[in-house]
Amino acid sequence: MSELNDAITARRKQTRSSIYHYLYNAGEPRSKQDIARDLNLSLPTVYQNVTELINAGLIDYAGAAQSAGGRPAMQLRILPDARFAIGISITGHRLRFSAADLSRKQVAYLDLPHHYNVEDEDYHTFVAQQLEEFIDSSHIDRERLLGVGITLAGIILPDSQTVFYAPTLYIRNVSLQQLVQAIPYPVYVENDGNSGGFAEWFGSEERRSTAFLSLADGVGGAVLVNGDQYVGDHYRSGEFGHMCVEWNGLPCACGKRGCLEAYCGAQRLSGDLGITLTEFFRKLEIKDPDASALWEDYKKHLVIGLHNIRMVLDCDIVLGGYVTEFLEPYLPELKEMLAENDPFDKECSYLRISRYGKYSSMLGVALSFIRDFLNSI
Ligand SMILES: [Zn+2]
Numbered sequence: 001m002s003e004l005n006d007a008i009t010a011r012r013k014q015t016r017s018s019i020y021h022y023l024y025n026a027g028e029p030r031s032k033q034d035i036a037r038d039l040n041l042s043l044p045t046v047y048q049n050v051t052e053l054i055n056a057g058l059i060d061y062a063g064a065a066q067s068a069g070g071r072p073a074m075q076l077r078i079l080p081d082a083r084f085a086i087g088i089s090i091t092g093h094r095l096r097f098s099a100a101d102l103s104r105k106q107v108a109y110l111d112l113p114h115h116y117n118v119e120d121e122d123y124h125t126f127v128a129q130q131l132e133e134f135i136d137s138s139h140i141d142r143e144r145l146l147g148v149g150i151t152l153a154g155i156i157l158p159d160s161q162t163v164f165y166a167p168t169l170y171i172r173n174v175s176l177q178q179l180v181q182a183i184p185y186p187v188y189v190e191n192d193g194n195s196g197g198f199a200e201w202f203g204s205e206e207r208r209s210t211a212f213l214s215l216a217d218g219v220g221g222a223v224l225v226n227g228d229q230y231v232g233d234h235y236r237s238g239e240f241g242h243m244c245v246e247w248n249g250l251p252c253a254c255g256k257r258g259c260l261e262a263y264c265g266a267q268r269l270s271g272d273l274g275i276t277l278t279e280f281f282r283k284l285e286i287k288d289p290d291a292s293a294l295w296e297d298y299k300k301h302l303v304i305g306l307h308n309i310r311m312v313l314d315c316d317i318v319l320g321g322y323v324t325e326f327l328e329p330y331l332p333e334l335k336e337m338l339a340e341n342d343p344f345d346k347e348c349s350y351l352r353i354s355r356y357g358k359y360s361s362m363l364g365v366a367l368s369f370i371r372d373f374l375n376s377i
Pocket of ligand 1: 254257259262
């Protein structure tokens with residue numbers, strides 16, 4: 001008998017879920033009649049489930065639309081602000097916060113300059129305080145907050161609390177336990193490349209296998225095959241930043257030489273000439289000789305990295321990280337250089353810039369909470 005009850009409960013839950021996801025994927029309001037017709041459900045079943053979803057605060061009426069018979073049919077839609085999740089990005093120089101709603105949209109953002117210092121006893125308290133201020137200033141209801149994700153450029157062990165190695169933060173085997181405990185919400189810690197890749201995959205309609213290459217202070221990435229991240233034997237998959245692109249080349253923060261990160265990290269463009277990234281791309285635009293020479297070298301090594309990723313994985317490559325904010329005008333020349341070396345593809349349309357740009361890693365780590373919540377409905 002209890003098995004039968006379980007089966008009935010599971011079936012009811014599945015019906016409720018299919019109605020919610022139908023409205024979620026529709027992207028625009030739909031009537032109960034639309035739901036009944038498209039999901040092949042009886043109207044009484046639709047009424048009952050819609051009432052439950054309204055009572056749970058997940059959907060609501062969007063207003064009346066004129067039906068074929070002249071009577072207004074009430075249109076239903078999902079409520080994006082029924083839940084939120086927050087992502088925090090920690091880099092050596094910046095602390096950034098992003099909040100996303102159920103529609104995968106960023107609803108609030110904050111960028112604070114700071115210096116990451118693991119030695120500082122009060123660091124975790126500082127981050128937790130800034131988080132609370134961010135929640136207040138964004139007017140996010142704490143009751144609706146699913147969790148807080150933290151993303152940084154390092155290898156995170158499966159306990160989701162230990163940073164095994166983060167060269168750009170100069171830390172090795174550091175526990176984030178104090179930081180996690182200082183935050184009074186569910187916390188999830190993820191590598192920035194992995195979370196950026198996840199955002200890209202989860203945010204796209206096609207959900208194609210993707211290699212994500214993040215160009216920021218560090219250079220990292222992720223490989224997503226049918227939505228699952230390929231992590232590797234030691235959680236180091238997608239460490240594109242430490243592929244060798246020049247034998248015995250420039251020194252890298254990892255201690256080796258010739259890595260893609262040493263050539264294509266953000267600091268290369270700003271630090272080498274002692275200017276900001278914005279200034280660098282302004283100089284490049286007016287064909288400043290120093291900026292142009294540096295750009296040629298940057299581009300050459302970036303294309304070697306992209307070519308190798310494509311040859312190994314044969315999937316779309318998405319560029320993320322804050323350097324991409326400036327890269328759109330240079331995408332055609334990158335594709336042209338890639339095509340010159342590609343034995344199979346002359347268009348190189350597989351290369352594109354992340355839809356979330358500099359927000360991708362923070363949003364990705366927030367969106368993992370959103371994905372779990374949507375799957376639970
Ligand atoms: Zn390296």
